Amino acid sequence: MTEKKIGYVELQWECPNCGTINPGQIKVCQGCGAPQPEDVEFTQASRQELIKDEEKLKKAKAGADIHCAYCGTRNPAGAERCSQCKADLSEGHQRKAGRVVGAYRGGLAQKIQCPHCGTENLETANRCSQCGGSLAEHPALSSTAPQSAAKTSTKRGRSVLGILGLILLIGCFGIYFIFLRTNTTTGTVTDASWERMVVLEQLVPVKYQDWYDQIPQGAQIQSCTSEERDQVETPVEGSQEICGTPYNRDTGSGFAEVVQDCVYIVYDDYCTYSVLEWDEVDVITLSGDGFSPQWPNPNLPNDQRLGEGEETYQIFFSAGSEDYVFTTSNYDLFLKAQPGTEWQLEINSIGGVQSINP
Incomplete structure (x- = not known):
């Protein structure tokens, strides 16, 4: 992303000694006179105004301040000696920069009440215009009563799972006995039928x-x-x-x-x-009885062609007093099942032919 620069605003800091909120460029607390500590964290006011004063802009663009290694005094960037003790600042500690303080909030400032005397002040003010008290917000610690965890019973859930498991087990046995369990019998091929379909594109x-x-x-x-x-x-x-x-x-x-x-x-x-593409527009079907299947072969105009085809064959068997039908798409298997040949049929519980073997 491209970073677009809009301007500069002044931050603020809270004196750890007396709680006074001071403008960011002030190096000594306006309330008690204590120097700004090295580890102080700048914060932003609830409403900020872009700096237009040239002198302030020069300070804002100068860079991070340097804290004297001997007396702790805060000095502006570029200073070579401490303004307080005159010590060499080459051993000083430069403040860290680049931290995102918060979203910029411009526009007209709202009014807030002084927590000490109730006088209305602009939210950008640090001290009350009436009593001089600090307008810093000190939110009260919210107490949250521990909530007892609701006891949930698992007895009903276990019984439901047990019933579902039993139903599933019965269903598996049912599928096995109806479809998977087979009996073998010998059948003789009596007839056959076929159907072939081709997609028309x-x-x-x-x-x-x-x-x-x-x-x-x-x-x-x-x-x-x-x-x-x-x-x-x-x-x-x-x-x-x-x-x-x-x-x-x-x-x-x-x-x-x-x-x-x-x-x-x-x-x-x-x-x-x-764009013009080949697409399915119809399905041509050809069917018949016997063992000589054919593919549909219509006369087509230049903008039509035959696509993929499907084939289905039915082989009829006689086994004593019972008749069976086996359906397959295997053309080679169909050709082997000539009239009069005998095959081993795998029959399921409902009379369906699962497979055939010569």
């Missing part, structure tokens, strides 16, 4: 959708619409800039840089087109 227009530059030659374009095709990090001709929510990034100097991540959406023509 024809050149017909088939619709597709794709980007304009991907449409094959000879296709018939029907309609096109402009749609998002890609997202790029740098602007290109005809692209649309889409940016996320602006956010504040700590510069380490009591200020934050307001930035937002942007991408550029590239639009292109997405089209519906048609």
Whole structure:
């Protein structure tokens, strides 16, 4: 993503000694005079305003502050000696920068009540205009009563599972005895029948959708619409800039840089087109009795052809007083089952022929 810079805002910090909220650039607490500690964390006000003052902007862009290794005083970036003890700052510790503080919130500030005297103040104020008290929010710790876990009984669930298991077991036995368990008998081939089907295909227009530059030659374009095709990090001709929510990034100097991540959406023509392709339009069936099957062979125009075919054969057997029918798609097996030949038939419990063997 492309990072778009919007400006700078001033952050704030809370004095750990007295709780006073101080502007980010202030290095000594305005409430008790304590120096800003090295490990202090800058926060943002509930409402921020972009800095327009040139002097403040210069400080905001200077970089992260340096804490003196000897007295802990906070010094601006670029300083060579401590403003408090004059020590060399080459051994100092520069504040970390780059942390995302939060989403940027501009616009008009709302009014809040002072927690000490009830006076209304702008939410951007750090101290009450009436009593001078801190306007920092200190949310009360919410107490949550432990909830007793509901006891759930598993006895009913176990009985239901047991019943379902029993039904499944009975069903498996039923399938075995009806379909899988077979008896062997000898049958003699008495007759046969056959059916062969062939798919009839024809050149017909088939619709597709794709980007304009991907449409094959000879296709018939029907309609096109402009749609998002890609997202790029740098602007290109005809692209649309889409940016996320602006956010504040700590510069380490009591200020934050307001930035937002942007991408550029590239639009292109997405089209519906048609091409001529072979497609199924009908099924031609030919059937008959006996042992001489034939495939359908119709006279076809140039824009039609025969596609894939399917074949089904029925062989009739006589076994004493019983007659049986075996259905197969195996042409070689069908040819072997000539009239008068004897076969071993595997018969299931409902009289169906499962398999045959010569």
